[in-house]
Amino acid sequence: xxxxxxxxxxxxxxxxxxxxxxxxxxxxxxxxxxxxxxxxxxxxxxxxxxxxxxxxxxxxxxxxxxxxxxxxxxxxxxxxxxxxxxxxxxxxxxxxxxxxxxxxxxxxxxxxxxxxxxxxxxxxxxxxxxxxxxxxxxxxxxxxxxxxxxxxxxxxxxxxxxxxxxxxxxxxxxxxxxxxxxxxxxxxxxxxxxxxxxxxxxxxxxxxxxxxxxxxxxxxxxxxxxxxxxxxxxxxxxxxxxxxxxxxxxxxxxxxxxxxxxxxxxxxxxxxxxxxxxxxxxxxxxxxxxx
Numbered sequence: 001x002x003x004x005x006x007x008x009x010x011x012x013x014x015x016x017x018x019x020x021x022x023x024x025x026x027x028x029x030x031x032x033x034x035x036x037x038x039x040x041x042x043x044x045x046x047x048x049x050x051x052x053x054x055x056x057x058x059x060x061x062x063x064x065x066x067x068x069x070x071x072x073x074x075x076x077x078x079x080x081x082x083x084x085x086x087x088x089x090x091x092x093x094x095x096x097x098x099x100x101x102x103x104x105x106x107x108x109x110x111x112x113x114x115x116x117x118x119x120x121x122x123x124x125x126x127x128x129x130x131x132x133x134x135x136x137x138x139x140x141x142x143x144x145x146x147x148x149x150x151x152x153x154x155x156x157x158x159x160x161x162x163x164x165x166x167x168x169x170x171x172x173x174x175x176x177x178x179x180x181x182x183x184x185x186x187x188x189x190x191x192x193x194x195x196x197x198x199x200x201x202x203x204x205x206x207x208x209x210x211x212x213x214x215x216x217x218x219x220x221x222x223x224x225x226x227x228x229x230x231x232x233x234x235x236x237x238x239x240x241x242x243x244x245x246x247x248x249x250x251x252x253x254x255x256x257x258x259x260x261x262x263x264x265x266x267x268x269x270x271x272x273x274x275x276x277x278x279x280x281x282x283x284x285x286x287x288x289x290x291x
Contacts, residue, residue, distance in 0.1 A: 002061060003035040003261070004282050005182075005244050009070075011045040016052040022215040033059045037261070038185060042066045044241075060064070062189050063173055064181070072181035077188065082195030092196050099143030100202035103274060107203075107219050108147045109138045110286045114223035115154045117289045122230055127157040141203075145220075157228055177236050179225030179243040180218070184245070186261065187221075188214040202275070218267060221289060224249065224260060227289075254285040263287045 003182040007016065012025040021036065025027040037062055043050065056063055057078035065067065067070065067073040080087065084186060155163050157174060171215040188198050189209055201212030224246055228234060234242055253263035262283075268286040 002033075002035050002059065004031065004035045005038045006031060006036055007039065007040040007042060007240060007244070007245065008046050009042040009240075011043055013049070013154065014041075014046060014048040014052055016049065016055045019055075021052060021056075027286045033061070036061045038062050038064060038182075038189075040064045040066065040072075043071050044068060060189070060193060062185055064171065064185055071177060072185075075185055077192055085195035085285075088195035089197055091276050092200055098140075099277070100273055103271060103284070104142060104216065105140045106286075107216065107271075107283050108142045108279060109135050110220035111147065112138070112150045113223065113227070113286075114220055114288060115150060117152065118223050118227045118230065119157055121289075122158070122226060124157050127153055130291055144194045157225065171236065172229055175229050175239050175243065176225060178240060179228065179246065180222060180249065182243060183218050183225065184211060184214050185220045186264055187268065190264055191217070194272055198270065215270060221260075221264075224251070224289075250290055250291050252286075252288045255267060257290065262286070288291070 002123055006021070008023065012023050015022050015024070015053060016033070017030075019033050020030040021033055026208040033055055036056070038060065039056060041063065045065075053076065053095075057076070060078065063076040064072055065074055065076075069164045101268075112131055112135040116128050116135065119131060121130070129156065131150050134146045134153075136143065154167065163172070164170070165173060165237065191198050191213055196213065198208075198211045198214050201209075201216045204212040204215045206212055228243060230245055249260045250257055251260045251263050253266055258266075264287075267285050267287050270279065270283060273279040274281055274284050
């Protein structure tokens with residue numbers, strides 16, 4: 001599986017030759033297809049051949065396209081990412097509500113734990129203590145909505161009481177949306193590679209959302225993007241390249257240090273193992289910041 005994220009932000013032609021992605025504009029650039037993890041086509045004047053799209057899908061590379069404002073708009077993923085997807089889908093639709101709720105409890109607790117780490121990182125001790133209490137109160141299925149209460153306090157503490165996640169004119173939301181889209185795309189890739197449907201979630205149930213399960217699984221990973229923003233290192237010129245570097249950040253996964261992108265695989269696989277009844281809830285792998 002590839003390790004490089006390739007972003008195309010200028011007018012060019014993309015094609016394939018001899019197992020390489022070939023980018024032609026003023027000069028020619030070649031990248032081995034086996035090295036590519038994700039291709040982001042940001043410029044709408046890019047011409048991409050069908051042969052290249054086919055080869056990228058053969059190599060399990062996800063292709064993300066951006067709109068005229070350079071924000072992620074959609075992606076292409078292969079149909080045949082797993083040889084036994086039929087049996088996996090049968091398992092997925094038979095997951096019980098009780099097991100889904102228990103998995104969601106673990107996901108929410110880890111999300112709030114990681115949010116609390118960000119607050120401690122910026123020395124907001126009182127808010128940090130409050131989020132830890134919310135984390136301790138999370139019940140199966142998060143029936144008391146600790147996630148929502150924690151998020152309200154979390155963003156107000158980081159960005160002020162007037163911050164609104166729905167406000168597109170706030171540059172911080174531009175940064176968040178781009179970073180979250182990167183994480184979601186990689187989570188979706190892992191889900192598809194194991195043969196499951198991204199559309200069928202355990203908590204998210206949006207009828208028009210093709211990535212309900214990806215949106216469920218990605219929740220604990222959002223704070224890794226948030227920390228980049230509160231550190232004040234991002235600008236309108238560098239935020240895309242800087243946020244892509246988050247995927248190479250060292251994290252703790254099941255007590256072991258590894259880069260975030262690799263940790264995603266172990267985390268997603270452990271969630272599937274629990275949902276299928278193969279492991280107990282205590283063996284779900286958590287991804288957290290290094291101490």
